[in-house]
Amino acid sequence: MxxxxxxxxxxxxxxxxxxxxxxxxxxxxxxxxxxxxxxxxxxxxxxxxxxxxxxxxxxxxxxxxxxxxxxxxxxxxxxxxxxxxxxxxxxxxxxxxxxxxxxxxxxxxxxxxxxxxxxxxxxxxxxxxxxxxxxxxxxxxxxxxxxxxxxxxxxxxxxxxxxxxxxxxxxxxxxxVIGVAKANFMNLATALGLYASISAALPDHELPFPGSKTNYLGFNNWxxxxxxxxxxxxxxxxxxxxxxxxxxVNGDTESWQNLWPQLAARYGAKIPPNMFPGGDDESYKDYEAAHTELPTPMPLTEYAEKIGLKDEFEGKHSVIHQQIDTTKWAKRPEVVKKWEEIRDKAGLDQQTWEKATWGFLTFLLGRKFSCVVSMSKARSLGWTGYKDTWTAFDETFAELEKEGILPKVSQLKD
Missing domain, CATH: 3.40.50.720 (NAD(P)-binding Rossmann-like Domain)
Incomplete structure (x- = not known):
């Protein structure tokens, strides 16, 4: 054994x-x-x-x-x-x-x-x-x-x-990775849940996607x-x-264009009808944007000649763009006030907010490129595991709520 x-x-x-x-x-x-x-x-x-x-x-x-x-x-x-x-x-x-x-x-x-x-x-x-x-x-x-x-x-x-x-x-x-860990704030689900819950509780109840339009329409594995x-x-x-x-990875290939409306529905928030008014390089309404060019060449350049795109990416670097800089969003007076109201009502730990990895969220939502991997190797050896990505998010949010890390949806209402 x-x-x-x-x-x-x-x-x-x-x-x-x-x-x-x-x-x-x-x-x-x-x-x-x-x-x-x-x-x-x-x-x-x-x-x-x-x-x-x-x-x-x-x-x-x-x-x-x-x-x-x-x-x-x-x-x-x-x-x-x-x-x-x-x-x-x-x-x-x-x-x-x-x-x-x-x-x-x-x-x-x-x-x-x-x-x-x-x-x-x-x-x-x-x-x-x-x-x-x-x-x-x-x-x-x-x-x-x-x-x-x-x-x-x-x-x-x-x-x-x-x-x-x-x-x-x-x-x-x-x-x-979508999961739960106490006192570990390097966690996509925690930062995303905080952003969604506070946004849903603000007066307009809107949940704008803070990242790039390219990422929103792109594809990813979780x-x-x-x-x-x-x-x-x-x-x-x-x-x-x-x-x-x-x-x-879970086995499905997903996109925020599918996941984001489900996130909004879970938290009782509205999807703005025109979520990218500035296209893919501007800010959303009066929010501050974050725009970063990554310092190295694209990793794809290692394959450029082999796939017939030798000069296509020469001298080009990938970009991370958030139409809403979540680090600055988390410091806005109305956002902080709403967090404090919900924190006190739900009995949440202030560290959850102070240590939330907004920069991590910025990178994951702001990538202007897809991240899709093959599971063929593991499948060929007999691995059959699968998990629906939205179900994984939903179950993780529920567990974070149970652990007192995120507020419950019922606690967001006045």
Missing amino acids: PTAIVTGATGITGRAVVDHLLKAPEWTKVTTMSRSQQPTPNPKLKHATIDLQSSAHTMTEDLKDVDADYVFFCAYLARDDESEAAKVNGAMLQNFIEALHHTGTIKHLKRLILVNGLKQYGVHLGRAKQPMHETDTWLEGDPWPPNFYYTQQHILADAAKKDDNKWSWVVTYPQD TSANLHAEFCLWAALEPKAGNQGFNV
Whole structure:
């Protein structure tokens, strides 16, 4: 009967992995690891406090009484500087694996599952080839900045090789994860739910799309944290999945032109009849816009000649445009006042507002390019998981409300 270690156990992906491990009868013991928070107690669960930024020696002490067949490495640290992100996140994984050697746990390890994401394809740098496949070129060397996903994957593959491949690994590439985590505000659903709930409660009850028109009409994939957890458990035990990376998305290709009206309906808000009066480069009404040109070439340039578009993207950079800068929107007097009214009425934590990642929302809604990936590789090995994206959003909003992170729709009315 398999046993597991989960790092980053209170984050969005880690929390979902833990929940699914505890529900699966074949998994007999789960050891969770995080710096501070502890998951909800469970007979199958043991918790260990660990600082993944510490040395391998220190981690060895933290791990001395821990043993498992499988590791789900869901922890990561966000850094604005890409070089620093690669250094910090690479060291965390490297030192953790070294500590497993020191404790002897590595002798029993069967597989390590590492959670990465679509930065694998450079979507944070601009337009990538569509759809994205696991065989796509890694963006390494000039002009591309360091990518901590690549750093971690090199470390993982090298470590397994040095151990004569006695254990294997799997890397997942989810996209714009929809899920819940307490005290973790790097969360699309939390920021989106705040924007929708406050907008719905304002006098005009309008819910204008704050991003770009191109994004609104474009196409994207999303990943339910619960579906991703199901995939991780499947990939851990699937023999044919070893030593490979996999895209993990819901299975539908969606668009905000379909999701946004459903979001408005959920919160009792109105869709403005002319939502992009300034086209795709202006502001919405009297709101301040945000317009950023990304600094690197488009990742698509790596494929330009191969797909017959050699000069099409030469010298061009992708653009992020929000017709409503949500960072500035969140500071408008009428918005702050309405938040404070709802906060007090619903008994919400002020940190939810103060730590909401409006910049993250700006990027995700402002991209002037689609992000679509192929699931063919996982499907070819037998993965059949699927989740309707709007259902994932709706269920996540409900759970965030239950956790007291977002206000309930009933609490938005005067």
